[in-house]
Each structure stands twice: as structure tokens, then as C-alpha cells.
Amino acid sequence: MKLTVASSPHIRGDFRTSRLMMDVVIALMPALMVGVWQLGLRALWVTLICVGTTVASEWLYSLLTRTRNTIIDGSAVVTGLLLALTLPHTVPYWLAIVGGVFAIVVIKALCGGLGQNIFNPALAARAFMMLVFPVGLTRYVGVDGVSSATPLHHMVMPALPEESVLDMFLGRCPGSIGELSALALLLGGAYLVIRKVISPRVPVAYLGTVAIVTLVFYKTDAPVQWMLYSLLSGGVMLGAIFMATDYATSPVTAMGQWIYGVGCGVLTVIFRYFGIFPEGVTYAILLMNALVWAIDRYTAPRRFGTGKGGKTA
Amino acid sequence: MMNKLFFGGIHPKYNKEMSTTSTDFRQISPEQVVIPMQQHIGAPCTPLVKVGDTVARGQKIGDGEGLCVPVHASVSGTVVAIEPRPHTSGRDVMAVVIRNDGKDTTLPGEKNDAPLEAMDNDQILHAIREAGIVGMGGAAFPGNVKALSSMGNVDTLIANACECEPYITADDSLLRTDPQHVLEGMTILSKVLGPQRTVLAVEDNKQEAIRKLEGLQKDYPQIEIKVLPTRYPQGAEKQLVQSVTGREVLPGKLPASVGCAVFNVSTFAAIYRAVRLGLPLTQRIVTISGEAIAKPQNFIVRIGTPFHDLVEAAGGLNDKTERVISGGPMMGFAQKDLAVPVIKATNSILCLLKDRNGAAENPVCLRCGKCVGVCPMRLQPLYMYRATNAGRVEDLKRLNLLDCMECGSCAFTCPGKLPLVEVFRKGKAMLREASAK
Numbered sequence: 205m206k207l208t209v210a211s212s213p214h215i216r217g218d219f220r221t222s223r224l225m226m227d228v229v230i231a232l233m234p235a236l237m238v239g240v241w242q243l244g245l246r247a248l249w250v251t252l253i254c255v256g257t258t259v260a261s262e263w264l265y266s267l268l269t270r271t272r273n274t275i276i277d278g279s280a281v282v283t284g285l286l287l288a289l290t291l292p293h294t295v296p297y298w299l300a301i302v303g304g305v306f307a308i309v310v311i312k313a314l315c316g317g318l319g320q321n322i323f324n325p326a327l328a329a330r331a332f333m334m335l336v337f338p339v340g341l342t343r344y345v346g347v348d349g350v351s352s353a354t355p356l357h358h359m360v361m362p363a364l365p366e367e368s369v370l371d372m373f374l375g376r377c378p379g380s381i382g383e384l385s386a387l388a389l390l391l392g393g394a395y396l397v398i399r400k401v402i403s404p405r406v407p408v409a410y411l412g413t414v415a416i417v418t419l420v421f422y423k424t425d426a427p428v429q430w431m432l433y434s435l436l437s438g439g440v441m442l443g444a445i446f447m448a449t450d451y452a453t454s455p456v457t458a459m460g461q462w463i464y465g466v467g468c469g470v471l472t473v474i475f476r477y478f479g480i481f482p483e484g485v486t487y488a489i490l491l492m493n494a495l496v497w498a499i500d501r502y503t504a505p506r507r508f509g510t511g512k513g514g515k516t517a
Numbered sequence: 518m519m520n521k522l523f524f525g526g527i528h529p530k531y532n533k534e535m536s537t538t539s540t541d542f543r544q545i546s547p548e549q550v551v552i553p554m555q556q557h558i559g560a561p562c563t564p565l566v567k568v569g570d571t572v573a574r575g576q577k578i579g580d581g582e583g584l585c586v587p588v589h590a591s592v593s594g595t596v597v598a599i600e601p602r603p604h605t606s607g608r609d610v611m612a613v614v615i616r617n618d619g620k621d622t623t624l625p626g627e628k629n630d631a632p633l634e635a636m637d638n639d640q641i642l643h644a645i646r647e648a649g650i651v652g653m654g655g656a657a658f659p660g661n662v663k664a665l666s667s668m669g670n671v672d673t674l675i676a677n678a679c680e681c682e683p684y685i686t687a688d689d690s691l692l693r694t695d696p697q698h699v700l701e702g703m704t705i706l707s708k709v710l711g712p713q714r715t716v717l718a719v720e721d722n723k724q725e726a727i728r729k730l731e732g733l734q735k736d737y738p739q740i741e742i743k744v745l746p747t748r749y750p751q752g753a754e755k756q757l758v759q760s761v762t763g764r765e766v767l768p769g770k771l772p773a774s775v776g777c778a779v780f781n782v783s784t785f786a787a788i789y790r791a792v793r794l795g796l797p798l799t800q801r802i803v804t805i806s807g808e809a810i811a812k813p814q815n816f817i818v819r820i821g822t823p824f825h826d827l828v829e830a831a832g833g834l835n836d837k838t839e840r841v842i843s844g845g846p847m848m849g850f851a852q853k854d855l856a857v858p859v860i861k862a863t864n865s866i867l868c869l870l871k872d873r874n875g876a877a878e879n880p881v882c883l884r885c886g887k888c889v890g891v892c893p894m895r896l897q898p899l900y901m902y903r904a905t906n907a908g909r910v911e912d913l914k915r916l917n918l919l920d921c922m923e924c925g926s927c928a929f930t931c932p933g934k935l936p937l938v939e940v941f942r943k944g945k946a947m948l949r950e951a952s953a954k
Binding site (some may be wrong): 205207208209210211212213214215216217218219220221223224272277317318319403451452455456457458500504505506507508509510511 | 524527529530607683755765766767768770834836838839840841842846847848849850851852853855867869872874875876879881882883884885886887889890893894895896897899900916917920923925928929930931932933934936938939942
């Protein structure tokens with residue numbers, strides 16, 4: 205009998221990359237279903253095209269560069285899905301394909317692959333699409349098929365949206381495919397926390413900060429309403445729960461995650477209040493992405509044995 | 518209280534019930550014992566016998582100077598070889614090989630029933646040394662030296678009954694069968710060290726042992742039984758000190774730096790046998806367990822018994838056995854040769870099938886940060902891994918790589934299945950090399 209001599213530990217947990225990715229896909233399903241239900245089948249086609257593009261890009265890239273094929277871990281599926289959910293369902297198909305290729309090849313693969321990219325691939329791709337073809341991403345069509353302004357457009361004026369808070373919570377409003385229903389997104393987030401895929405620190409810090417800042421610096425004469433609409437409109441929920449918690453592009457230390465979440469929240473409100481676009485989530489998270497290495501470096505845990513517990517007898 | 522628990526940690530599947538069905542331990546009578554001259558941290562022993570000598574059980578067969586404790590014959594018989602033999606450390610170590618005559622002729626121990634107050638500390642420490650006692654939880658530091666260095670600077674004496682590694686139930690078995698030996702040993706060392714607190718710390722997955730201990734507690738009012746919530750690696754010295762006292766052992770220092778001394782419960786039982794019964798350390802309880810062995814159980818084993826004798830006594834190995842480990846699944850050492858003997862610190866022989874969650878062929882770090890959350894030493898394993906692979910020695914210093922005790926919590930948790938512990942050993946070698954220059 206040939207015995208294997210290998211390093212400890214000799215047992216490992218059953219947590220796997222592919223299982224984590226599958227959990228993220230499952231967690232995004234309620235949001236996708238609300239999108240398709242509210243916006244129609246085109247939302248589903250856009251999603252399938254994005255996922256198909258990211259998976260195909262990953263496969264082609266590994267084939268051409270003779271690097272390891274990482275399709276099996278499911279990360280390309282997650283990237284494609286996240287990208288689609290940030291897009292309006294009216295986005296031209298060709299633009300969705302451009303976004304998918306950009307996310308995988310430029311943002312992920314050229315940075316060294318899974319876990320090495322500095323910027324969130326889905327959001328970076330969205331930012332790139334905004335740059336090259338803004339019209340494709342800013343045309344929203346309402347439930348009735350008529351081109352309409354999203355709740356965020358009202359808030360720029362500033363005014364409270366026409367939809368009720370409950371409608372927005374449930375997703376009965378225009379917007380990007382995955383951002384409609386806060387309820388669906390919160391359900392997905394709760395699933396990820398229960399499955400220990402993510403820690404609640406970043407979403408809690410992010411959403412809490414947006415709530416506090418918009419409540420203090422309100423723009424209409426109904427501060428609480430303003431705060432609620434600020435949380436429910438646009439991509440804040442999707443961003444806080446699914447984008448800002450992306451492993452590769454968020455801090456690993458507990459303190460770092462709190463700081464990062466607060467930073468994302470503050471920047472989101474600043475960009476919404478003072479930026480040229482109604483929404484600020486994409487750029488807030490991308491900017492904080494760039495600071496992650498520094499945040500991790502300066503929030504390293506206190507060394508064991510150097511705290512006040514280390515007293516001598 | 519939160520601050521009394523240690524940082525991080527994991528909850529692996531414990532599989533302890535596999536080997537706890539019986540407390541009727543079988544004694545194994547090996548044909549030969551292979552007794553290494555090095556079973557402790559420190560200087561090796563010099564053999565005191567020669568080939569052809571007849572020895573009795575309990576006879577001293579090796580001793581040395583300095584940081585060294587003697588070794589004794591664990592069976593009676595004839596010395597048939599004195600030569601380097603495979604050792605659980607992976608190296609060949611000088612060993613005395615004794616052919617067992619089966620008679621078990623034993624040197625009579627000198628019983629000592631004197632009240633503790635009548636014994637002086639030197640006498641007790643001498644008895645501990647002469648019995649060849651080392652830390653039996655795995656570190657194998659000479660017991661008398663550890664006790665001596667703790668004298669006068671320790672306010673808390675801790676008996677470690679956590680046995681936090683999965684599968685192993687040797688200490689648990691000891692507590693279920695001979696709890697008074699442990700409590701007596703604690704009383705003896707408590708007399709020597711004079712601490713304010715004498716604590717027996719046990720995890721709450723050993724309910725039968727806890728009941729037995731609590732039943733005896735009225736006879737040992739000075740001993741505190743502390744039941745801790747089960748979590749790996751609670752039994753690691755620094756983590757146990759933190760769980761029991763809330764204190765953090767200073768970086769690079771021993772528990773004495775924060776007024777604590779920690780000994781394994783088996784070591785306390787051995788101290789009792791040495792001081793009260795005059796018996797040297799010639800046997801111990803060993804768990805043999807794992808999915809690849811037919812009948813997992815605990816044995817009372819003579820020191821020097823080859824692993825293959827125990828494997829055979831436990832019904833043999835499954836054909837698909839992938840590894841045999843000396844120690845636990847988290848920190849034990851995989852063996853290539855089952856001729857290696859049980860030594861004083863061997864608490865378990867673990868026979869495992871291939872782990873379906875084993876290390877990945879092409880491991881990828883997702884930066885998920887789970888390793889940071891579980892590290893009981895508050896390190897950042899993912900950055901240590903990166904820095905080692907990139908050869909950045911300065912970063913390894915900044916990241917305090919040498920604080921890592923290789924408990925494996927990070928590698929256990931990692932979804933990307935990175936070979937973290939293995940890489941950290943390389944990183945530590947890099948640091949040592951750099952500081953030697």
C-alpha cells in the first residue's frame with residue numbers, strides 16, 4: 205500500500221468556490237424573476253446574452269492563452285448575471301455583448317484572473333458601456349411599454365417619485381433589470397448571509413450610511429420619505445448586497461469592510477447629489493474598489509499578544 | 518463572557534464517537550518495541566544498555582544531560598539492536614530495539630503515600646524527571662523543566678483536556694476511566710507551583726468525562742472544572758490560556774509570560790504515577806481511528822510499539838487508505854512507513870481515505886477573506902500566502918508569519934483549497950534563512 209505523505213491539515217471543509225458561485229446565482233434569482241415579470245421576456249434575453257458572452261469569453265481566453273479553464277468554478281456565470289442585472293432591458297444586444305467581453309477579458313483575465321482583479325468586472329463593464337454608448341443605457345421603458353423616467357430621475361429635480369414606497373419595495377417601477385425590487389434583493393442577501401457566503405458588514409454599512417446621509421441632508425420637505433426613496437431607488441440595494449460584497453474587490457478585514465461600506469454609501473449620495481448622472485452607485489463602488497488594498501493594509505488586525513489582554517501576572 | 522473566548526476558530530466534523538464505544542481498553546503486547554532515544558524537545562538520550570542485555574520493564578535504557586529526560590524499557594526482554602530507526606518525525610532516530618519475552622517482568626515502583634506538605638519540590642521535580650515525563654499532548658517538552666521554569670511566575674495552572682482535534686479520544690478515555698489520576702497529578706503540581714487558580718479545562722463535547730470529574734470535585738475543592746464550548750483549536754496552548762484567563766500570550770513567548778502554565782491531562786496522570794507510584798512513563802492511551810481502519814478504538818499501548826501492530830490489532834487497513842497520520846487530522850504528520858513506533862507524545866494513529874475536499878490541483882485565491890476570520894492568531898493568511906509565493910521576505914515579517922502555529926483553520930476553511938499551511942512552512946524557512954544571513 206502506497207501511503208501519501210502530505211502537509212497537514214488532512215481534512216478540509218466542504219466549502220468550495222463552485223458552491224459559493226452557485227449560491228450567488230441562486231440569491232440573484234428573485235431579482236431576475238421580478239425583472240422578467242415586470243419588464244418582459246427581453247429582460248431574460250439580455251441576461252442570457254450577457255451570461256453566454258462572459259462564459260464564452262472566459263473559455264476563448266483560456267483557449268487562446270493556454271491558461272487554465274476556470275469555467276467550472278462558475279465565476280463567469282456570476283459576472284454575466286451581475287452585469288445583466290445592472291442594465292436596462294432595452295439595451296442593444298450588441299452593447300451587452302461588448303460589456304460581457306470587456307468584463308471578462310479586460311477587467312478580469314488581464315488582471316490575472318479570478319480573485320486578482322482590482323475592479324468589479326460587472327460594474328467596470330457598465331461604466332465602460334456608459335462611456336462608449338450612453339444612450340444605450342439611459343433609455344428606460346415603463347411597465348406599460350411607454351418610455352418613462354425612473355424614480356431616480358424624479359429625485360434629481362429634486363422631487364419624490366410618483367410610485368409609492370410599497371410599489372418600489374416590491375419592484376413595481378421602471379429601472380434596470382435587477383434593481384427593481386428591494387424585497388427580492390434583500391431575500392437574496394439574507395440567503396447569502398445564512399449560507400455564510402458574505403458577511404452582512406458591507407451591506408449594513410453601505411445601506412445604513414445612505415440612510416443616515418440622506419436623512420440628514422434631505423432634499424424635499426419629507427426627510428423620512430426622501431431617505432426611504434433614496435434606499436429603494438436605483439441600484440443601491442443591488443450594489444450594496446451583490447456588488448460591494450464581491451470578494452476580489454472588497455476588503456478582507458472586519459474593520460476594513462465597515463470602512464469600505466461607509467465609503468461606498470457616502471460616495472453614492474455625493475455622486476447622486478452632485479454628479480451629472482442621476483445614479484452614483486457604479487462609480488462609488490469602483491472608486492472604493494481602488495482603495496481596497498490600502499484599506500486592508502491599514503486595518504490589519506491587531507497582533508495577537510499586543511492588546512490589553514496581554515498583561516503579565 | 519466574550520473576552521474569555523479565543524479568536525477565530527472552526528467547527529470541523531469531530532467523528533469522536535467512532536472510537537468511544539468502549540472503555541474496556543485492550544493492552545497490546547508487541548513482539549518488539551522500538552524505543553527512540555529522542556522523544557522530547559531537547560538533547561537526545563545516550564543508550565545505557567547494549568545489544569544482548571536483558572532488561573526489565575521500567576528499567577532506564579537511555580538518559581542524557583541538559584534539556585533531556587530519560588527513556589525506559591516498556592516491556593521485559595532482550596535488547597536486539599541499537600541503531601537508527603524510522604521515527605514519526607520523518608527522520609531516522611537512534612533507537613533501542615527490545616524483543617519482548619512476554620513475561621512483563623517489571624521493576625517495582627517505590628510507592629510514596631506521604632502527605633504532599635511533607636514532600637519538597639526538588640524531590641517531586643526529580644521524580645518527574647526520572648520517570649521520563651514529557652508533554653503528552655504533542656509538544657513533548659520535558660515536564661520537569663517546564664514545571665521548574667514556571668515556579669514563582671505562574672498564578673494559573675491549567676490542565677488541558679480540550680482534545681480539540683477531530684477523531685482523537687485518548688484524553689477523553691483517560692478522564693472517563695482514571696479521572697482521579699489526573700486530579701491527583703494536578704494537586705501535586707499545584708503544590709510545586711503554588712498558583713492562585715488550578716483549572717481543568719474541558720470542551721463540552723465530553724459529557725461523560727465532565728460528569729465523572731464533577732462527581733469527584735468535592736474531594737478536590739481547590740480545582741476548578743471549566744467547561745468550554747467546543748471549537749477548534751481551543752486546545753492550542755495560547756488559545757486555551759485566552760479562553761481560561763482572557764490573557765494573550767505575548768508574541769514569540771510562552772504561557773509563563775502571562776502567568777500561566779499548561780499541561781495536558783495525560784501528563785498530569787503520568788506525574789501522579791511517577792510521584793505516588795514510582796512508575797516511569799512506559800505506556801499511554803492511543804486512539805486508532807479514521808474511516809480507513811476496521812475497528813476504531815483506544816488502546817493502552819507500550820511506548821515503542823510499531824504502528825503496524827496497532828493497525829493489525831484494530832482489524833487492519835482498508836485497501837483505499839490514502840494516509841496514516843501520527844496525531845490529529847488538523848496538525849498531525851502523515852507517515853510513509855508503519856514501522857514507526859508510538860512515542861510518548863503519540864496520542865493518535867489516524868487512518869484516512871482520500872479527502873474529497875482535498876487540496877486543489879490549481880488552487881485559486883478568491884480573496885474571500887474567510888481565512889482572516891478564522892485565524893486564532895489574528896493573522897492574514899491570504900496575504901502571507903501571496904507574499905511567500907512572491908518571495909517577499911519583508912512583507913512576511915510585517916505580516917508576523919512566525920506567529921502562525923500551523924493549526925490549519927485557514928486551509929480547512931479556504932473554498933479555493935489553497936495549500937496554505939504548506940506554503941507557510943516554506944515562508945518560515947525563508948524568514949529563518951534571511952535572518953541567518
